[in-house]
Each structure stands twice: as C-alpha cells, then as structure tokens.
Amino acid sequence: xxxxxxxxxxxxxxxxxxxxxxxxxxxxxxxxAEREGYxxxxxxxxxVFYLVHKFxxxxxxxxxxxxxxxxxxxSQEMNGWKVPVEAx
Numbered sequence: 573x574x575x576x577x578x579x580x581x582x583x584x585x586x587x588x589x590x591x592x593x594x595x596x597x598x599x600x601x602x603x604x605a606e607r608e609g610y611x612x613x614x615x616x617x618x619x620v621f622y623l624v625h626k627f628x629x630x631x632x633x634x635x636x637x638x639x640x641x642x643x644x645x646x647s648q649e650m651n652g653w654k655v656p657v658e659a660x
Contacts (some may be wrong), residue, residue: 594639600650600660619646 574582598615605618613621621644623634634642643650 592638593643596638596655597646599641599655600646600653603653603656606651 597619601613601615601618601622604610604622605615606612608618608622608624610618610621620631620634622632623642623645637645
C-alpha cells in the first residue's frame with residue numbers, strides 16, 4: 573500500500589492534469605469563437621455553442637458532458653492546434 577504522501581502526490585498530479593486539460597479546452601474555445609466569428613462567446617461557452625449547432629444536441633446535454641468527452645469529440649479539430657504563447 574502506498575503512503576499518504578504518495579497517495580496525495582498522485583491525487584495532486586491527477587487534479588492538476590485535469591485542470592490543465594480544462595484550461596486548454598477553454599483556450600481552444602477562444603480559437604473556435606474567433607474562427608466561427610462569435611461575437612460574445614468565449615472559452616467553454618463557445619465550445620458549447622459550437623457543439624450545439626454542429627450536432628444539434630441540446631445545450632443541457634453538452635453542458636453535462638465531461639471535458640474528456642468534449643475533448644474527444646473535438647480531437648480532430650484540435651489536431652495540430654497549439655496553445656497560443658499568451659496562454660502558456
């Protein structure tokens with residue numbers, strides 16, 4: 573069994589990674605908003621709006637999706653995309 577210190581280190585790394593994935597998804601949302609010409613949407617809201625319109629899914633369904641699923645759905649569009657320097 574792992575020590576408490578090891579366990580907490582694993583948890584910390586897991587949650588930091590989850591946070592980084594969510595952050596990068598929000599930054600990608602800004603990219604989508606700019607690409608699609610959205611006026612007052614940014615970050616995750618831009619992604620939700622995009623997915624609702626692209627797939628005709630209800631807003632509530634998209635908002636309830638885990639970020640891992642949203643990232644998977646957008647994986648082809650995110651292929652080759654780089655986090656802008658100002659967001660690093």
